[in-house]
Amino acid sequence: MRLFPRALAALYVGWAAAVSHAATLQITPVTIELPPSAAAASMTLSNPGGRPIYGQVRTYRWTQENGTDVMTPTDALAASPPLLQIDANAEQLIRLVRTSRGTPAAEESYRVLIDELPAPGTPVDNGVTIRLRYSVPVFVEPDAAPASPRLDWRVEPDGTGMRLTVDNRGGRRAQISAVRLVDARGGVHEVTRGLLGYALAGSTRRWPLKLDAGTPFVKIQATVNAQPVEARLTAP
Numbered sequence: 001m002r003l004f005p006r007a008l009a010a011l012y013v014g015w016a017a018a019v020s021h022a023a024t025l026q027i028t029p030v031t032i033e034l035p036p037s038a039a040a041a042s043m044t045l046s047n048p049g050g051r052p053i054y055g056q057v058r059t060y061r062w063t064q065e066n067g068t069d070v071m072t073p074t075d076a077l078a079a080s081p082p083l084l085q086i087d088a089n090a091e092q093l094i095r096l097v098r099t100s101r102g103t104p105a106a107e108e109s110y111r112v113l114i115d116e117l118p119a120p121g122t123p124v125d126n127g128v129t130i131r132l133r134y135s136v137p138v139f140v141e142p143d144a145a146p147a148s149p150r151l152d153w154r155v156e157p158d159g160t161g162m163r164l165t166v167d168n169r170g171g172r173r174a175q176i177s178a179v180r181l182v183d184a185r186g187g188v189h190e191v192t193r194g195l196l197g198y199a200l201a202g203s204t205r206r207w208p209l210k211l212d213a214g215t216p217f218v219k220i221q222a223t224v225n226a227q228p229v230e231a232r233l234t235a236p
Contacts, residue, residue, distance in 0.1 A: 024132060025053055025086075025116060032096065032112075032138040036103045043094045043136065045114070047086040054117045055084040057094055062109040062137070064199070067165065067206030076100055077110050077138065084114075096138065103143040107172055107201045110138040137198070139173065147171035149224065151199065155181065155209065155217045156236035162209040164191065164220075165236075168199040174224050181211065181233075182219040189217070196222075 026046040034041050047053045057079040060071040078097045086092045096112065116132040118124065150170035155162055164181075168174050175198055179191035189211050199205040221230045 024049065025055070025114070025134065027114070027134055027136060030136060032136065034098065034138065034140045036141055036143045038098075039101065040095055040097045041138070042096065043112070045084065045086060045092045045094060047088060047090055047092075050088050052088060052119065053084065053086045054119055055086075056115050056117060057082050057084065058113045058115075059096070059138075060111050060113060062111045062200070064203035064205050067204050069197075069205075071111060071113075074110065076108075077112075079112060098140065104140055106142055107146045108140040109173060109198075109200050110140070112136040112138060142171070146201065149174035149199065149201070151224065151229075151231070152234050153220045153231055154234045154236050158206075158208065160208075162211065163206050164209055165204065165206045166199040167204045168201060171201050172225075173201050174199045175226075176222055176224055178221075178223040180221045181209075181217040182221065184215045184218050187215075188221075 026048060028044050028046075032041050032043065045053075059074055059077040059079050061074040061076065063070045063072070076099055078099055080095045080097065081092075084092055094112075112135070114134040114136070115130045116134075117129060118131065147170050149168050149172050151174055152167040152169065154165040154167075156165055157163075164179070166174070166176065175195070177195045178193060179196050181189045181191060183189065191207075191209065191211070196207060197205060217233055219230060219232055221228075223229065
C-alpha cells in the first residue's frame with residue numbers, strides 16, 4: 001500500500017492528536033523502540049469517552065522508495081488482539097510480537113495502524129468505514145548500536161516547483177521537525193513548525209516546498225531527533 005503525502009501527513013499527526021484529544025482514543029507510547037534481544041513490546045489504548053470504541057490494528061513494514069513512504073503489510077510484527085472493543089473509560093493492552101528471533105543487520109522500521117471503526121450496525125455514510133486512523137512508529141534496533149543519522153540536505157526543482165530532499169546515510173532514522181530554510185541574503189523561510197516526517201536509515205525522503213525565496217537557499221535549520229541542527233545545503 002503506497003501512502004500519498006497528504007494521507008501520510010494525516011497519519012503522522014494522528015498519534016499526536018490521539019494523546020491530546022479527550023473525546024477519542026489515547027495511545028501510549030507514541031513511539032516504540034525494540035532492542036534486538038526483545039521479542040515483544042506493548043502499547044496501551046485508552047478510551048476516556050462515554051461510549052465504546054471499536055477498531056482494528058494492523059502492522060506494516062515501513063520503507064522509503066523514490067523519496068516517498070511505502071507501507072507493506074507484514075507478518076514480521078504481529079499485533080494482538082487485531083480487533084478492538086474498548087468500553088467507556090477503559091483500556092486495552094496491545095501486544096506487538098516479533099515473529100522472527102533473528103537480529104536485524106540494520107535498524108528496521110514498522111508502523112502500527114489503528115483504525116477507529118463505526119459501532120456494529122451503524123449505517124455507513126458514503127462508503128466510509130474508518131472514522132479515525134492513528135499510526136505508531138516501531139523501530140527494531142540492530143545488534144550493534146546503530147550509528148547516528150548522517151544527513152545530506154538539498155533543495156532542488158521537481159517539475160512543478162521545489163522540493164526538499166534528505167539523504168540519510170546513517171544507521172538510525174532521523175525524525176525531522178521545525179524546519180526553516182535560509183536564503184543567500186540571510187532571510188529565513190519557515191517550512192513547518194511541527195513534524196515534517198522521517199528520513200529512515202539508509203534511505204532518501206523528499207517533501208514538496210511551497211516557498212519562493214527569490215534568491216537561492218543556502219542553509220537549513222531543523223530539529224532532528226529532538227536536537228537542533230544547522231547545515232549547509234548541498235548543490236542539486
